[in-house]
Amino acid sequence: xPEDGESLQTVxxxxxxxxxxxxxxxAFDRLMAAHMDQVFGLAWSVLHDREDAxxxxxxxxxxxxxAFPRFGSASNLSGWLxxxxxxxxxxxxxxxRNAGCELTEEEWDxxxxxxxxxxxxxxxxxxxxxxxxxxxxxxxxxxxxxFVLRHxxxxxxxxxxxxxxxxxxxxxxxxSRATAHLRSRLAGYVGVAVGEV
Amino acid sequence: xxxxRQIAGLFGGYIYGDLTPDEMREVRLHLDECPGCRTELExxxxxxxxxxxxxxxxxxEERQQVMWxxxxxxxxxxxxxxxxxxxxxxxxxxxxxxxxxxxxxGTMLGMxxxxxxxxxxxxxxxxxxxxxxxxPPNSGATTADRSAGPAITVPSAPRHVTTAAGPRRRxxxxxxxxxxxxxxxxxxxxxxxxxxxxxxxERGPEPLKTDSPGEALPNLQTPAAPPLERPxxxxxxxxxxxxxxxxxPKTQPVKIPG
Numbered sequence: 001x002p003e004d005g006e007s008l009q010t011v012x013x014x015x016x017x018x019x020x021x022x023x024x025x026x027a028f029d030r031l032m033a034a035h036m037d038q039v040f041g042l043a044w045s046v047l048h049d050r051e052d053a054x055x056x057x058x059x060x061x062x063x064x065x066x067a068f069p070r071f072g073s074a075s076n077l078s079g080w081l082x083x084x085x086x087x088x089x090x091x092x093x094x095x096x097r098n099a100g101c102e103l104t105e106e107e108w109d110x111x112x113x114x115x116x117x118x119x120x121x122x123x124x125x126x127x128x129x130x131x132x133x134x135x136x137x138x139x140x141x142x143x144x145x146x147f148v149l150r151h152x153x154x155x156x157x158x159x160x161x162x163x164x165x166x167x168x169x170x171x172x173x174x175x176s177r178a179t180a181h182l183r184s185r186l187a188g189y190v191g192v193a194v195g196e197v
Numbered sequence: 198x199x200x201x202r203q204i205a206g207l208f209g210g211y212i213y214g215d216l217t218p219d220e221m222r223e224v225r226l227h228l229d230e231c232p233g234c235r236t237e238l239e240x241x242x243x244x245x246x247x248x249x250x251x252x253x254x255x256x257x258e259e260r261q262q263v264m265w266x267x268x269x270x271x272x273x274x275x276x277x278x279x280x281x282x283x284x285x286x287x288x289x290x291x292x293x294x295x296x297x298x299x300x301x302x303g304t305m306l307g308m309x310x311x312x313x314x315x316x317x318x319x320x321x322x323x324x325x326x327x328x329x330x331x332x333p334p335n336s337g338a339t340t341a342d343r344s345a346g347p348a349i350t351v352p353s354a355p356r357h358v359t360t361a362a363g364p365r366r367r368x369x370x371x372x373x374x375x376x377x378x379x380x381x382x383x384x385x386x387x388x389x390x391x392x393x394x395x396x397x398x399e400r401g402p403e404p405l406k407t408d409s410p411g412e413a414l415p416n417l418q419t420p421a422a423p424p425l426e427r428p429x430x431x432x433x434x435x436x437x438x439x440x441x442x443x444x445x446p447k448t449q450p451v452k453i454p455g
Binding site for chain 1 (some may be wrong): 205206207208209212214215218223237240241243244246248250252253254255259260262263264266267268270271274283
């Protein structure tokens, strides 16, 4: 996101937060509309499921509404949303893994229709798509967070470090380990898929 | 120049272009000399490029769905919020519940002790007074007087027995009229006329003092008490003042309906 866009978004966020604290409920609707794509995209990047990502988006905005009375400035609103969304999605993945009732890719496709996903993902081989999702899901939480924020959200190392609450050097280490893990898990697809893609 | 392990820790930043110029130069120098790290970096780069970076976007319908769901959840939370108990209100409710419980328990205990039907009034029977004894000689009452009315003749006071020593010695004389109580009392100590102290007691009554030192003490021997008689042996002879014998009233059994 360009620097000017960030500053404009921050100014608008500050104005909307002030109006909401003054009792104007519509300000919260506008905040939701402004950050909904960002939160949904991050949730989908972690969960790789459209319905789960929608649920996570709703949960994050409900938490944001509850946290507004003790919310300071709007400068860290995006970071707060990323952090809360990331933690929530990791919890969702952990609960789903403990429950052990995940549906197969074919069952999900029958339920929701794969044409609703992004065309880039829909055009991929189903087996490769499932392999990528499983490889990302099997990453340790810190490595997955670093990879998702950098790969899908295009965040810089500094922004990723702020969201994760660690140093830039730690983010570099997590990101390098994540790419190494993905490389080892997707080794069988790299030579074939690279040529196709 | 760092080792392979140290350089591998920078591969992630190298792929995404996040390394500082010094770090980029260090990695490139190592890759020129290390074909293994070069192969590994190429494989990681292909892997990252394999994963699409574009994400699905929300449709307008999904946007509306998220907005309305969040609004509904917040509205329900606002409705529930005013009914949250503060500590003071919760304590008040607890005290009120205790009072209600205590009142209910007391009401139930009271109903258990009393019959639920009407109250039964039990009239006591009149006291049956049986006069078995004749009035004492000095009471002045006659048998005809006693049978005339319900008045109960109270036994008269113990009669004083006049001894030779005068009325001051009357407390040491066994009252004659108590003769019928003899079996219920433990036998008293025997009086020793000579010593004036009952046998078997450590400290007897104080000796009598006379006005004049040389005056001889009077004879303390009491007149012979009338022999004790059993009621069957008494016949018509009257035991001096035996009071009326009160028969306890007979109570009627209470019939509880149901």
